[in-house]
Amino acid sequence: MKKLFISSLVFLALSSLVIKPAELSIGEKAPSPDTKMVDISGKSYSFNDVKKKNGLLVVFSCNTCPWVIKNQQVATEGYSYALSKNVGVIVLNSNEGQRSDADSKEAMTQYAKDQQYKWPYVIDENSAMANAFGAKVTPECYLFDKDMKLVYHGAITDNPKTPSESTRGHLKVAIDEMIEGKSVSMNTSKAMGCSIKRKS
Structure with missing residues (x-):
């Protein structure tokens, strides 16, 4: 009985040691910049393919998360703003746990069409990039x-919960400061959203 009890304690201790991907830190370079990811168009893109003169915006997103849906307008405005400032944009769908359902390539294609995406919307196979970045939620910039x-790194605005009440566009301010050669005054914020659905 004593051995069984000790074994149970060891099992519980080991179970609690969930290995979480390390979060990318400010100042670090984009991981795997030449890795190709399949876009809804059938073409493949890497970060280096998409980056522009002034940099690159990488966003982890999806089709069905309520947070993504209610932030879609500010997201589209933010991503379009990045493009207007010669910053490339790429949106990754890392929800491998829903790839045969809500986050299938077909569903992604329809969603991007409905939202009039002007940037690559790619499949992050096996959530490899999400793991490399330490990304946790959708949307996350x-x-x-x-x-x-x-x-x-963080949210699009200061109010992901109620985007219409936002008073600061974190992403837009960061883009402006970056282009002006300044240090980004608020270089991290809390990204709020649905957890990325990795394969179990």
């Missing part, structure tokens, strides 16, 4: 400068 170093 990572802004890289022209040298592909991370300068901002």
Whole structure:
């Protein structure tokens, strides 16, 4: 009985040691910049393919998360703003746990069409990039400068819960400061959203 009790304690202790992906830190370079990911168009893109003169915006998103849906307008505005400032944009869907359902390529294609996406919307196979970034939720933004170093990580605005009541566009401010050669004054914020649905 005593051995069984000790074995149970050891099992519980080991079970609690869940290995979480390390979170990308400010100043670190974008991981695996040449890895190709399949877009809804059938083409493949890497971060280096998409980056522009002033940098790259990487966003982890999906089709069905209520947080993504209610932030879609500010997201589209933010991503379009990045493009207007010569910053490339790529949106990754890492929800491998829903790939045969709500986050299938077909569902992604329809969603991107409905939202009039002007940037690659790619499949992150096996959530490899989400793991490399330590990304946790959708939507979650990572802004890289022209040298592909991370300068901002977090939410699109200061009010993901009620975007219409936002008073600061974190992403837009970060883009402006980056382009002006300044240090980003608020380089991290709390990204709020649905957890990325990795394969169990």
